[in-house]
Amino acid sequence: MKLRVDGLSVRFHLPGAEVRAVTDARFELREGRCLALVGESGCGKSVMAHALLGLLPGNATVTGHAWLDPSGPDAASGDAASGDAASGDAASGDAAPDLVPGSSPGDGPPFGGGSLDLVTAPEKVLARQVRGRLIGLIPQSPAAHLTPVRTARAQLAETLRELGRPETPDLLAARAGLRPEDLDRYPHQLSGGMAQRVANALALAGDPPLIVADEPTTGLDRPLVDATMAELRRLCDEGRAVLVITHDLRAAERVADEIAVMYASRIVELSQAGPFFAGPRHPYARGLLDALPSRRFVPIPGRPPELTRLPDGCAFLPRCPLATDACEKQPLMNGKKVACHHA
Ligand SMILES: Nc1ncnc2c1ncn2[C@@H]1O[C@H](COP(=O)(O)OP(=O)(O)OP(=O)(O)O)[C@@H](O)[C@H]1O
Numbered sequence: 001m002k003l004r005v006d007g008l009s010v011r012f013h014l015p016g017a018e019v020r021a022v023t024d025a026r027f028e029l030r031e032g033r034c035l036a037l038v039g040e041s042g043c044g045k046s047v048m049a050h051a052l053l054g055l056l057p058g059n060a061t062v063t064g065h066a067w068l069d070p071s072g073p074d075a076a077s078g079d080a081a082s083g084d085a086a087s088g089d090a091a092s093g094d095a096a097p098d099l100v101p102g103s104s105p106g107d108g109p110p111f112g113g114g115s116l117d118l119v120t121a122p123e124k125v126l127a128r129q130v131r132g133r134l135i136g137l138i139p140q141s142p143a144a145h146l147t148p149v150r151t152a153r154a155q156l157a158e159t160l161r162e163l164g165r166p167e168t169p170d171l172l173a174a175r176a177g178l179r180p181e182d183l184d185r186y187p188h189q190l191s192g193g194m195a196q197r198v199a200n201a202l203a204l205a206g207d208p209p210l211i212v213a214d215e216p217t218t219g220l221d222r223p224l225v226d227a228t229m230a231e232l233r234r235l236c237d238e239g240r241a242v243l244v245i246t247h248d249l250r251a252a253e254r255v256a257d258e259i260a261v262m263y264a265s266r267i268v269e270l271s272q273a274g275p276f277f278a279g280p281r282h283p284y285a286r287g288l289l290d291a292l293p294s295r296r297f298v299p300i301p302g303r304p305p306e307l308t309r310l311p312d313g314c315a316f317l318p319r320c321p322l323a324t325d326a327c328e329k330q331p332l333m334n335g336k337k338v339a340c341h342h343a
């Protein structure tokens, strides 16, 4: 499994305004690795996740690429390997999904013919082959995503049926740490932790190689946050790729191999977790860490800009202790993977 997000941008069109929700995002993720996407509320994290799953509303325009190559680490990784793998004779049985290769010639897939551009893939392909099967989404506020009038068991059973999986809801639930009797409950009878586990079980029902977890710990108390993060780490160590979205840096530190810091629609720092927590480079990233109670506990002054009125230059400029005239020009990600003129 490999995911390469390459120049991904999302715009929402509103009457008289345009929301620049994601701008030119670039990152890679592969099996066994966990990337944490962090940043303040409203910076575009969930929109990025939804763009990967084709879940954005009709007023959104997505550009760029998000290449997904489902082949495992043991499959041939060279670009030449999958010459006829995409040509459509894998319609039945356990064969690899028959993916529609990505868009235009000359702008082709980086991983060979078996990869799919999630940006241009038709909804039919996303619905039948991607969501739940290749990418499992653990949604922000899981309780809100469960159907209120159906038991957890009924919802798990339906998802398994849709995915054509042989497992029983009880087996799936047991793997997620739920007892059989928990499954007879309706969503409003589930505690936050149990709803989280049901959401995890649903996301994992199709055994997807990529898990996207959107704020999986919001509203949970510390022990449950730790348990959820340990569970995500386990999924990763079993060989899945995990993209976890959070504004809880402490939780990110527990689970992530890599950190992507997002500010006002852009990834402004992309770093291995160890060096990042030892010394983030972007002034915004430093501010986020300094704001932690376990560190200096000093909040970043000011507020992020409206995504309908982003400046031409660095969006962090008004809040930045390092700002100079140079910052009137948009800083782009450099080789050190920091978008800052002064880092
Ligand atoms: N359908 C939509 N139409 C217009 N704007 C939208 C739409 N959906 C999201 N947005 C805007 O896109 C921006 C990014 O939202 P997003 O949900 O990705 O933030 P986030 O980083 O996930 O924040 P949080 O941490 O609060 O979940 C916000 O300004 C939001 O208002």
Ligand code: NI
Pocket: 045, 046, 047, 140, 214, 215
């Ligand atoms: Ni969000």
